[in-house]
Amino acid sequence: MPRTQPNIVITGTPGVGKTSHCELLAANTVLKHLSINQVVKDRGCHDGWDAEFKSWIVDEEKLLDSLETEVPNGGYIIDWHACDLFPESWIDLVVVLRTDSTKLYDRLKARNYPEKKLQENLDSEIMEVLLEEAREGFDADVVVELRSDEVGDLQSNVERIEAWIEAWKKDNSGKED
Numbered sequence: 001m002p003r004t005q006p007n008i009v010i011t012g013t014p015g016v017g018k019t020s021h022c023e024l025l026a027a028n029t030v031l032k033h034l035s036i037n038q039v040v041k042d043r044g045c046h047d048g049w050d051a052e053f054k055s056w057i058v059d060e061e062k063l064l065d066s067l068e069t070e071v072p073n074g075g076y077i078i079d080w081h082a083c084d085l086f087p088e089s090w091i092d093l094v095v096v097l098r099t100d101s102t103k104l105y106d107r108l109k110a111r112n113y114p115e116k117k118l119q120e121n122l123d124s125e126i127m128e129v130l131l132e133e134a135r136e137g138f139d140a141d142v143v144v145e146l147r148s149d150e151v152g153d154l155q156s157n158v159e160r161i162e163a164w165i166e167a168w169k170k171d172n173s174g175k176e177d
């Protein structure tokens with residue numbers, strides 16, 4: 001059955017502001033914030049804890065199996081630092097957030113990230129790893145790159161995504177006939 005609400009992935013390097021964007025979007029729309037981190041943890045979609053990187057070792061197959069009964073129905077804002085694991089057919093928009101590297105450094109430093117993890121994340125942001133992943137995995141018109149340097153960016157990005165959701169709904173209404 002066609003979706004009546006879109007699915008949006010908010011992705012980017014750790015610390016760019018994915019969760020901040022998802023929370024504000026979920027508060028302003030009927031879409032639900034789906035934190036993949038939370039799903040991985042709550043539903044055990046992992047092969048244990050990586051002590052060095054302080055993160056779960058995600059079992060992508062288990063994760064997708066767990067999401068496939070809900071996500072394809074639509075209405076989710078997916079919060080995750082990867083996007084290429086999601087089937088293209090599930091996703092209507094991929095937002096890649098980008099942050100200036102000095103700002104990102106400060107945000108990650110404030111979280112007391114281990115030096116190695118901090119450096120890897122900064123390199124990843126500078127090398128545009130997530131943007132590349134999104135462009136390789138999805139059609140060009142599905143991927144949008146937005147700045148997340150200032151608090152004002154958060155506000156304007158969310159307004160822009162809300163306008164996109166409204167346009168998507170208009171374009172997709174009546175398609176179920």
Ligand SMILES: Nc1ncnc2c1ncn2[C@@H]1O[C@H](COP(=O)(O)OP(=O)(O)OP(=O)(O)O)[C@@H](O)[C@H]1O
Nearest residue numbers: 014015016017018019020107148149150151153154
């Ligand atoms: N556009 C922005 N301007 C200023 N500060 C921001 C912005 N976006 C996020 N922040 C701040 O940066 C920090 C990280 O934000 P957030 O937790 O939303 O990032 P994230 O991408 O979800 O990180 P992770 O991948 O680790 O979950 C928070 O302290 C948040 O308040």
Ligand SMILES: [Mg+2]
Nearest residue numbers: 018019020079
């Ligand atoms: Mg987050």
